Amino acid sequence: MRGIFQRLPLASGNVASNQLMSAATATAAAGAAAAAAAAAAGGSKKRKMNDGDAVDAAGQPADDHHPPTPQIGRKSFDRSLHKAIAALLAIKNAATAAIQQLQTKAEAIKELIESTGGKLELTGGIEGEVEVNVGGRVVGVSRKGLMLDQLRRTYFAHLLLYCVDALPRDEEGRPFLDADPKYVDWLSDEISMAECADASAEEHEIKLDDTQKEDPIFAFYYQLFLTHTPLDIDTQSHDVDMDDGDKEVAAEGGDEGGSGTDSMGDRLREYVEGYKAAVVELDGAAGHLKDFGKAMGPFLRAEDGTAHEVKTVTVLRKRVSATEATLSQFGPANPLYKRFSGEIVGDVPIRQTAVEHLMKVVDFARRLRLEHRPGSIVKHPIARNMTQLKKDVEMYGLKMEDVYRPPAPLLRFEETREVLAMTEIPNPSIKLLYSSTRDGGDFGTMVDKVGDASGLLFLVNHNETHRFGVFVDGQLKPPAGYKVPHFFISISGAYAKPTKIPIPEGDQKVRVAGRLASIKAPNVDKRGKLYLGRGYLWLAFGSPGPADDVRSMFQWVKKEDMADGYIGRRNDNGDGTLADKFTFTAKEIAIYHVKSD
Structure with missing residues (x-):
């Protein structure tokens, strides 16, 4: 696939593709008549309009620009002929509409590229080095090295080759990358070694050693900068020449008469499928552009430039730099912010510490700003002298502990920590498996x-005010019913704070229906596709059911199983629910894999 950082058209293509496919199908069905019509076109009879101008059988002017519509002269044959012509005209109209959509989307993707700080052409070509100030240290990165196969489709290569002009500037006007200088310095050396190996027809894989993998700073930037993307990098302009495209189609078409009606229909279908495939490819590229912009956007300067002003302190002749955005996230009263602003820090003495420790404190703050992926963990820094590092981190107003990012908009920071603690899994990490917002509500x-x-x-x-969860210490095993340890969790609404709701061991039963089956509720004509807690929670629940969407739910808990402090809704028997209603359609459901890191 060609690089996306160039003037390439993009279309959503759904409507136009369907129109083209429908028209092509109709044309293929009428292919025999169309071929016969083409052969008979030269001998078609013309009739005269009152003013004497020649017209064809369809009533259109017959001239060089509008050749006469073919006709045979026998109504039964001409009926089929006109169907074929109508289908061809439908294809022509659909193609015109598709081109208009492509033009609109071409402008949209161009705007998307520029909004993410990118250029349509490489910044500075591929010769020499990209010189960039990384966290206070000037680092040179080989442009040719960035074009190697293992790097050219990484965020780091795209950032430095297409977006370097959008980076903040230090006091000497150099591009500034608000990242850890030791990691980027190491990566630059690795790129150089890979380039040397490539020149000798050898290979050098850029990867972390075991020690670096345990370093949260190296692990973070390695994953972030070396994320691969299908987006490619162009070494020269590849603007599309529409004339060349026309020649290519003409060449595929063969001789004017064609090679038979079946071949004509096949080619029409091939063209439509080719169009659809290209649109899907470009739509995918637009999505990858958005992902790139989301990941690399925090490194690019804001329009007004204020949040990305580069601030520097010098300790023992070593410079440590960060942006205003990194330092100000804790507020102007924070000791770290004041350290870089040159202010005296009130009653909190800022004693001299090792430059290495200051750099680690700054990068901890930096990673707290950069890392906002759902479910991620910002790990605290490490050093040989952890006791001293802890003192230095806390001296600057930070806590020496890992910070969990909410796995979804359902949870806030503290809620995430409390919910994960309820699982009693040591050093828990989570990974999103399923999201109804992303994946839809289909059970399968x-x-x-x-x-x-x-x-x-x-x-x-359920509805923002009422949120709850279930932790199942096992798998989903369709189609089956089985016992597995699990418990319920009220996050908000039913209790004043996140609360664990244990259920009796005998009720810790899960039942999963087959794809084409359902589970019937006892004593009522209602069905669902999955229940937890022996019916405390039903998914895809309906009457008679099952519902088509897993977000259609029923949730309840016996009054004797409710934890103390319940403030939610009750039924006539005193039983409660963790939602706002017993039967409801949830706004969102997500399922995460929790494991020991």
């Missing part, structure tokens, strides 16, 4: 996304 899709993962955290957002 949910089962496929979850797969055979064990340790499943179900999170349900």
